[in-house]
Amino acid sequence: MPLQEHNYWLTTTEFPKVEPHPLPDRVDIAVIGAGFTGLSAARTLAQRGAKVAVLESETIGWGASSRNGGMVLTGMKLGVNQLISRYGRERTQRMYAASLASIDCVERIVREEAIDCDFSRCGHLEVACKQKHFADYARQAEVIAREFNHQLRVVQKNELNSEIGSTIYHGGMVDEVSAGVNPARYVAGLGRAAMRAGAQIFERTRVESMQRESSQGEAGWKITTSRGPLWAREVFVGTSGYTGKATPALQKKLVPIGSFIITTEILPEKLAHELSPRNRMIYDSKNYLYYYRLTPDRRMLFGGRAAFFPENDQTIRRSAEILRRGMIDVYPQLRDAKVDYVWGGTLDFAFDIMPHAGQLDGMYYAVGYAGHGVAMATYQGQKMAELISSEKSGGDKPENPFVGIPFPGAPLGLYNGKPWFLPFAGAWYKFLDWVS
Numbered sequence: 001m002p003l004q005e006h007n008y009w010l011t012t013t014e015f016p017k018v019e020p021h022p023l024p025d026r027v028d029i030a031v032i033g034a035g036f037t038g039l040s041a042a043r044t045l046a047q048r049g050a051k052v053a054v055l056e057s058e059t060i061g062w063g064a065s066s067r068n069g070g071m072v073l074t075g076m077k078l079g080v081n082q083l084i085s086r087y088g089r090e091r092t093q094r095m096y097a098a099s100l101a102s103i104d105c106v107e108r109i110v111r112e113e114a115i116d117c118d119f120s121r122c123g124h125l126e127v128a129c130k131q132k133h134f135a136d137y138a139r140q141a142e143v144i145a146r147e148f149n150h151q152l153r154v155v156q157k158n159e160l161n162s163e164i165g166s167t168i169y170h171g172g173m174v175d176e177v178s179a180g181v182n183p184a185r186y187v188a189g190l191g192r193a194a195m196r197a198g199a200q201i202f203e204r205t206r207v208e209s210m211q212r213e214s215s216q217g218e219a220g221w222k223i224t225t226s227r228g229p230l231w232a233r234e235v236f237v238g239t240s241g242y243t244g245k246a247t248p249a250l251q252k253k254l255v256p257i258g259s260f261i262i263t264t265e266i267l268p269e270k271l272a273h274e275l276s277p278r279n280r281m282i283y284d285s286k287n288y289l290y291y292y293r294l295t296p297d298r299r300m301l302f303g304g305r306a307a308f309f310p311e312n313d314q315t316i317r318r319s320a321e322i323l324r325r326g327m328i329d330v331y332p333q334l335r336d337a338k339v340d341y342v343w344g345g346t347l348d349f350a351f352d353i354m355p356h357a358g359q360l361d362g363m364y365y366a367v368g369y370a371g372h373g374v375a376m377a378t379y380q381g382q383k384m385a386e387l388i389s390s391e392k393s394g395g396d397k398p399e400n401p402f403v404g405i406p407f408p409g410a411p412l413g414l415y416n417g418k419p420w421f422l423p424f425a426g427a428w429y430k431f432l433d434w435v436s
Helices: 008-012 036-047 080-087 089-112 131-148 157-162 183-197 269-275 313-330 373-393 422-435
Strands: 026-032 052-055 124-127 153-156 171-175 200-202 207-212 221-225 228-237 254-264 281-284 290-294 300-304 339-350 356-360 363-367
Touching: 008 183, 008 339, 026 036, 036 052, 036 183, 036 363, 036 373, 080 089, 080 131, 089 131, 089 183, 089 373, 131 153, 131 171, 153 157, 157 171, 183 200, 183 373, 228 373, 254 313, 290 313, 300 313, 313 339, 356 373, 363 373
Parallel strands: 026 052, 026 228, 052 200, 124 281, 228 363
Antiparallel strands: 124 171, 153 171, 207 221, 221 228, 254 300, 254 339, 281 290, 290 300, 356 363
């Protein structure tokens, strides 16, 4: 098969057919974005009796939700000591507990909605690119066991062949709680679940602007879309790396960063087992990291920040070459393996590299997953839906440690949503990988 600039996951599933129908005049809640965040929120809101319209500029799962590696990971992008120094011990404990609960949340939805998406608690393996990175693993594991009562297993270099068929790393760390999933099948199933619950989804409906406007004596929002206007009592934004001009205050707080993936042809069973004996979700310790796994049909999926700019034909083609070279550095056994697919997607990074949720300019939102979005986006969609429902009914607010933390913008305000500094950021991270 010749190399296809196409997302492999999309060849494995069919998305729900959404019949085009006119926008309603009024809804209780307009959800912007039909990815993990928006669909999870819509499902929960509709189950609680709200009239929900999901407005999606493309189609269900079109963005990062169907383009990622399908890694359902514990923890956050930042290390635990960094989190404790920034947020204090008690809030960091709640954040870590939420990261574990987020995986339970995905598993529960998959079970309740009978979503056939190859969800598997296979665990993740982080591998150390340098000896000093490995030395840090023991310290991290000790802090996580003591502070969060969560066990990680440190794997010495001489034992690493039981986890990975590569000799270039200095050791590893395993978390058995993490999982793998086919993200396209999962987001398609989440879309069906939201519709079954009663949410209406409107594809190819781009939100152009939103402004405060009362209707029938109620405060709310007039939303202008590419398919006409509607009014909503509340708005929830879950657009992540594709956040745009319709929500400028949010756009200025998020940096869209490209992430790219290749997948090989189907590998022989013996070779696949040699590469990943326990079928882990694997990523390395660099800032400019690689992440990789076997797909359920035994392809090697290999991804990374090969180009910092979001996906286009040029960055995808260039990334395919960079990632193939990286894959062979890790796994010389794949030197002759054909690469069948390459594609790109866009992550959302906040300036503090943290997930954020809450209200901004009167709109609810959940964003900033920094590559840990499969579980956390699902969880934040559900938690924010519970918060919106509780504020309407006067019930108890759900526990969510990411609501209310500081949400910084760019230093000196030198950013308007167009990431002109990404080449410099890419060079900086490469420099950090060299010196640290």
